[in-house]
Amino acid sequence: VLLSLCPGARIVDLSHEIPPGDVPxxxxxxxxxxxxxxxxxxxxAVVDPGVxxxxxxxxxxxxxxxxxxxxxxxxxxxLARGREARAFVAAEPALWRxxxxxxxxxxxxxxxxxxxxxxxxxxxxxxxxxxxxGLARDAWPEPRSEGDVRVGAIVHVDRFGNLVTNLEATPPxxxxxxxxxxxxxxxxxxxxxxxxxxxxxxxxxxxxxxAENGGxxxxxxxASRGHVVLWRARSRS
Amino acid sequence: VLLSLCPGARIVDLSHEIPPGDVPxxxxxxxxxxxxxxxxxxxxAVVDPGVxxxxxxxxxxxxxxxxxxxxxxxxxxxLARGREARAFVAAEPALWRxxxxxxxxxxxxxxxxxxxxxxxxxxxxxxxxxxxxGLARDAWPEPRSEGDVRVGAIVHVDRFGNLVTNLEATPPxxxxxxxxxxxxxxxxxxxxxxxxxxxxxxxxxxxxxxAENGGxxxxxxxASRGHVVLWRARSRS
Amino acid sequence: VLLSLCPGARIVDLSHEIPPGDVPxxxxxxxxxxxxxxxxxxxxAVVDPGVxxxxxxxxxxxxxxxxxxxxxxxxxxxLARGREARAFVAAEPALWRxxxxxxxxxxxxxxxxxxxxxxxxxxxxxxxxxxxxGLARDAWPEPRSEGDVRVGAIVHVDRFGNLVTNLEATPPxxxxxxxxxxxxxxxxxxxxxxxxxxxxxxxxxxxxxxAENGGxxxxxxxASRGHVVLWRARSRS
Numbered sequence: 001v002l003l004s005l006c007p008g009a010r011i012v013d014l015s016h017e018i019p020p021g022d023v024p025x026x027x028x029x030x031x032x033x034x035x036x037x038x039x040x041x042x043x044x045a046v047v048d049p050g051v052x053x054x055x056x057x058x059x060x061x062x063x064x065x066x067x068x069x070x071x072x073x074x075x076x077x078x079l080a081r082g083r084e085a086r087a088f089v090a091a092e093p094a095l096w097r098x099x100x101x102x103x104x105x106x107x108x109x110x111x112x113x114x115x116x117x118x119x120x121x122x123x124x125x126x127x128x129x130x131x132x133x134g135l136a137r138d139a140w141p142e143p144r145s146e147g148d149v150r151v152g153a154i155v156h157v158d159r160f161g162n163l164v165t166n167l168e169a170t171p172p173x174x175x176x177x178x179x180x181x182x183x184x185x186x187x188x189x190x191x192x193x194x195x196x197x198x199x200x201x202x203x204x205x206x207x208x209x210x211a212e213n214g215g216x217x218x219x220x221x222x223a224s225r226g227h228v229v230l231w232r233a234r235s236r237s
Numbered sequence: 238v239l240l241s242l243c244p245g246a247r248i249v250d251l252s253h254e255i256p257p258g259d260v261p262x263x264x265x266x267x268x269x270x271x272x273x274x275x276x277x278x279x280x281x282a283v284v285d286p287g288v289x290x291x292x293x294x295x296x297x298x299x300x301x302x303x304x305x306x307x308x309x310x311x312x313x314x315x316l317a318r319g320r321e322a323r324a325f326v327a328a329e330p331a332l333w334r335x336x337x338x339x340x341x342x343x344x345x346x347x348x349x350x351x352x353x354x355x356x357x358x359x360x361x362x363x364x365x366x367x368x369x370x371g372l373a374r375d376a377w378p379e380p381r382s383e384g385d386v387r388v389g390a391i392v393h394v395d396r397f398g399n400l401v402t403n404l405e406a407t408p409p410x411x412x413x414x415x416x417x418x419x420x421x422x423x424x425x426x427x428x429x430x431x432x433x434x435x436x437x438x439x440x441x442x443x444x445x446x447x448a449e450n451g452g453x454x455x456x457x458x459x460a461s462r463g464h465v466v467l468w469r470a471r472s473r474s
Numbered sequence: 475v476l477l478s479l480c481p482g483a484r485i486v487d488l489s490h491e492i493p494p495g496d497v498p499x500x501x502x503x504x505x506x507x508x509x510x511x512x513x514x515x516x517x518x519a520v521v522d523p524g525v526x527x528x529x530x531x532x533x534x535x536x537x538x539x540x541x542x543x544x545x546x547x548x549x550x551x552x553l554a555r556g557r558e559a560r561a562f563v564a565a566e567p568a569l570w571r572x573x574x575x576x577x578x579x580x581x582x583x584x585x586x587x588x589x590x591x592x593x594x595x596x597x598x599x600x601x602x603x604x605x606x607x608g609l610a611r612d613a614w615p616e617p618r619s620e621g622d623v624r625v626g627a628i629v630h631v632d633r634f635g636n637l638v639t640n641l642e643a644t645p646p647x648x649x650x651x652x653x654x655x656x657x658x659x660x661x662x663x664x665x666x667x668x669x670x671x672x673x674x675x676x677x678x679x680x681x682x683x684x685a686e687n688g689g690x691x692x693x694x695x696x697a698s699r700g701h702v703v704l705w706r707a708r709s710r711s
Binding site: 001004011013016020049050052101103107 | 274
Binding site for chain 3: 010012013017036037038159160161171188189190191201202203204213214216
């Protein structure tokens with residue numbers, strides 16, 4: 001559909017491996033990757049369990065990049081990091097592929113709108129601007145401090161089984177992390193511990209994560225999104 | 238291989254996730270996607286459990302699009318919807334990559350033939366034209382009516398676990414569907430029912446399908462391809 | 475990252491389905507596919523469990539093709555087949571994306587170096603040349619002969635469950651293969667045996683492999699990489 005409407009588009013498939021309906025996972029993957037794309041890229045993201053309901057289709061400009069996605073939290077992480085943003089509801093049927101299926105807006109609505117933008121079309125053509133405050137957000141729990149302990153949560157599990165937290169950190173980090181009843185030393189990289197052992201480290205996007213060298217921390221710990229994580233920057237002796 | 242023989246080709250990977258050897262699934266995916274590609278596209282499809290046997294390699298033109306695939310039913314769904322078709326057996330070794338492996342015609346025969354077509358080569362160059370009647374077809378059972386009940390079957394299970402039937406329908410549809418001993422209301426979209434509940438709806442390609450909101454109908458019902466589906470356009474009270 | 479640094483790059487995703495950390499599987503897939511790419515291609519391969527340790531990042535030219543990969547054995551199979559090779563350590567930070575994460579050199583180091591090469595940059599720019607003898611190699615056991623029996627091993631299991639050995643063969647091959655306590659006839663293609671039966675054949679890259687027609691030999695035999703395989707070119711009567 002993109003190539004039919006915008007023959008010059010260069011398409012990069014970022015991922016077709018988001019678990020069905022897992023909007024928070026998609027929001028994370030999108031926010032990690034989008035800033036690395038060339039300026040001017042149009043990001044089309046469709047994980048859309050509410051397709052056909054009154055959830056709104058969006059086209060946004062965030063820090064100079066454009067995004068087309070359902071208004072269901074999929075842009076949460078991008079918006080949380082964005083400095084400047086504008087949002088438009090895709091409400092102009094002339095841009096769509098008719099008839100629009102009730103169950104596949106990716107094909108009939110989002111892709112055509114993304115092709116419009118990729119082909120040089122204006123954001124304002126897609127429909128009315130709407131206030132950012134009204135956009136659906138998938139809010140992470142805010143990390144907080146309790147004495148010298150930072151309290152956060154697992155917000156993403158990647159395909160390696162690494163447990164990504166919402167605790168921002170700058171390398172080199174120190175101390176230990178507690179998760180699922182286990183105390184895990186903070187290191188620098190996976191191979192800081194022997195194979196099969198757990199290590200916490202600063203992940204590639206600046207958040208603490210818990211990993212297992214050569215294995216899956218998620219499987220070993222039975223931990224998943226939402227689990228509480230404690231970070232003591234100085235280990236208890 | 239495609240880029241080596243046709244450097245200007247633009248390659249779109251449609252799917253690498255067809256279960257091994259599952260020709261009917263590939264036939265379905267191909268027929269859903271191909272008509273959306275730009276006119277002039279060459280569709281290379283290889284699910285080929287009979288590689289190295291006497292099953293014929295085909296190059297076809299169907300409604301203005303060209304397809305390269307084994308003659309094993311992979312083109313069944315495209316042919317079933319096509320208005321105009323011509324089929325040629327790829328029998329011209331000069332177009333192949335020699336020596337042709339007995340177990341990987343995708344690399345050595347189908348891709349080179351697709352590159353020939355993508356580079357502007359003629360269909361007739363690949364080998365002799367053959368009658369359409371002789372092509373392998375993976376025939377679905379024909380839906381039939383019993384009183385006011387339409388009787389069909391599940392013909393595809395998609396990656397979300399949605400059960401796609403061969404019962405054509407135009408939205409809005411009504412009534413109820415019976416499958417695997419369960420009666421499922423016909424709605425318009427997934428979110429017409431609460432999470433975890435089943436709903437039947439008109440899928441994105443115009444066939445009734447049974448879905449679970451936020452889950453897998455295939456898993457919940459233990460249903461798979463071939464299961465009978467009854468559709469009563471008016472629910473029994 | 476590639477497109478940001480080398481906007482004209484044409485990217486072909488070869489595989490995102492290597493099991494996490496499985497360097498030998500990646501080495502195999504790379505060696506099968508790379509020689510089929512157009513001359514001048516740059517091959518970026520990152521399976522990198524030792525990221526952040528002192529394992530070296532490499533840029534190599536092997537038989538006229540360039541490769542960027544960690545020095546962990548990932549290039550073993552390409553090097554084993556290569557006639558001419560030169561290796562350079564990527565040690566020039568000016569080419570990297572700073573700051574370099576301790577856990578994601580694919581993004582920050584390997585991709586930028588590959589973009590440099592794809593954009594016409596010289597291999598020698600990336601850092602000092604190093605001797606080939608020092609490169610990490612993931613050595614297969616050498617096949618040997620015992621009387622008229624060739625003794626080898628399973629070196630790869632593909633996504634179909636086919637068991638690829640290190641026993642080179644030219645079709646047509648004959649005899650029988652013994653693996654996991656089972657004797658399997660050597661044939662020419664999968665369909666030489668009935669569905670559900672095992673067959674050994676010359677795979678698409680010139681090595682004997684054990685397959686199950688319509689199934690997974692790996693699952694049926696419970697066999698995996700490293701298992702011994704015996705090939706008798708003449709069957710015992």
